[in-house]
Amino acid sequence: AQTVTQSQPEMSVQEAETVTLSCTYDTSESNYYLFWYKQPPSRQMILVIRQEAYKQQNATENRFSVNFQKAAKSFSLKISDSQLGDTAMYFCAFTDSGGYQKVTFGTGTKLQVIP
């Protein structure tokens, strides 16, 4: 069974600074997809960024980028120029490429951006 581990329950960062959220996962699959989701206080789950395991290039979406280390099974999220609106829970998630999109989520990291 796949597992996703987020070892940082809470983090804080000063506005405009950079922060990195950690995530490791365990799988025997060779191809799969990894995601970071953001859950603000509104509770809406918002897809932040997506990485396909067969792509070596790290995904980037504006101020959000990932450091994908396939051999180490590590998938960290870097948020640059942090903004107050980035305050939220961040969930790392995994799905394999077979069948369908059943997703396994980590337990989340609560990020607080300090003005």
Add this chain to the structure above:
Amino acid sequence: NAGVMQNPRHLVRRRGQEARLRCSPMKGHSHVYWYRQLPEEGLKFMVYLQKENIIDESGMPKERFSAEFPKEGPSILRIQQVVRGDSAAYFCASSPRDRLYGYTFGSGTRLTVV
């Protein structure tokens, strides 16, 4: 193009009552997934449905929980004889056939059992 619509947003039920949670997927999405989020935890998979078919219900509790996605109308997650431990946020997600796009989530239904 409306997103995934879930209703109600908040639902309060007394122990022993039934809870019905509704989910209308995005237009063009034929795959629906239900997840449960207990307080201070991540989302846990419950069930995956396509129109008129349950594909995977491995995350559903064996008793009191059921789900359907009829040919017409929204997907329904039904919890019979609710207990305090059912209090959680229930999220629905939908996706098109192509998994590349990932999920689109609804805003969730927060169920409180009193």
